[in-house]
Amino acid sequence: MAWNREQMAARAARELQDGFYVNLGIGIPTLVANYIPAGIDVRLQSENGMLGMGPFPFEGEEDADLINAGKQTITELPESSYFSSAESFAMIRGGHINLAILGAMQVAENGDLANWMIPGKMIKGMGGAMDLVAGVQRVVVVMEHEAKGASKVLKECTLPLTGKRVTDLLITDLGVFTVARRGEPQLVLIELATGVSIEEIQAKTKASFTLAFQ
């Protein structure tokens, strides 16, 4: 069974708190904006230089000067502000953003995160991901548990890192884990996705983890 992309995004949205400044990455994290719980008011930051990101425009109202970090057309809200890339990353690196939700290729049991490069294959770049994981107060990773049958939750990442010990919470299609960013590595399974057994998650995880429940 497991969760689909929308369910993973809805689970990630439960990490939002009223008044949070939040940066959403590309892919599943972008969908989180559709599941902001009622009564929770957040400001979305786009690292290309906008705070208070609005929804996609209606057809005919697209503005080439108004895009998000995924280069998609977006809209302005009454509370929006614009700023330079340097100021944007002062917000990010300076710890002013409460929460970042990002995708990943691999997460290790100690919180190491890899999401920007496959040597010899993919030449894209890290964009703002290294700054986000280094500077934002809390980092939530949302990703599929496996890629082509291989686990993405590992003892150690095999791909070049985006950051060392930077993950606070990992949400996959199979469940939710908390991660310790200091001290001994401590990956703890705190929730199972709908219809997923502990045996299935154990079989599909290449990292040591403990259970927060019986």
Place this chain on the structure above:
Amino acid sequence: MNKVYSDTRQVLAGLLKDGMVIMAGGFGLCGIPEALIEAVRLSGVKDLTVISNNAGIDGIGLGRLLESRQIRKMISSYVGENKTFEQQYLGGELELEFNPQGTLAERIRAGGAGIAAFYTKTGVGTIIAEGKEIREFNGEPYVMEEGLVADLALIHAWKGDAEGNLVYRKTARNFNPVMATAGKVVVAEVESLVKNGQIGADHIHTPGIFVSRIVEVADGIKRIEQRTVRKPHVEANH
């Protein structure tokens, strides 16, 4: 003091040299100095090192300078969506230095502000930090990154005046204001050239001291890389 030029060829006259370092503003295709990039292409200048967050896309922006093989090295944070780039890089024709986006912005800010280097947490423990000084502050490791300057910075702004004062529009601001501080020579293309005083001194984003030359490109085409729309509300009588 005259900073205003009548076209993009003249505004770059005498400024271009093989092997030079050029900064180009923009994020994706948003706020790129496209008319100035086209003038650089037509000049035929080559072996360029280009500092820009992205590398354009095939046939647009810096993508055109890649196709004409005028770029030897790129310093960028993200170069996806560009087949020409990938082919030239994998074929060993093009040198590439990846910088995390915030580190790139801050290196440019530092370069323009006369700061030789700074320490950041970004990239510690990754291949980005390899070969760079690591220093501890308050028990946390930081990596040293150096300021960046360019021989020439190419800027796109919404409005400018004869003084060189600039205003950017919405997210087309991005890297433009920082790059405007970090070029030995800074050339700005503006969508409209207005009279001094018309912008309002409190609303100027880039003060004229940073801008060497300015040109109006009133008929520029702005492109959208990922046109994304929401569904219209369904009317009751529909």
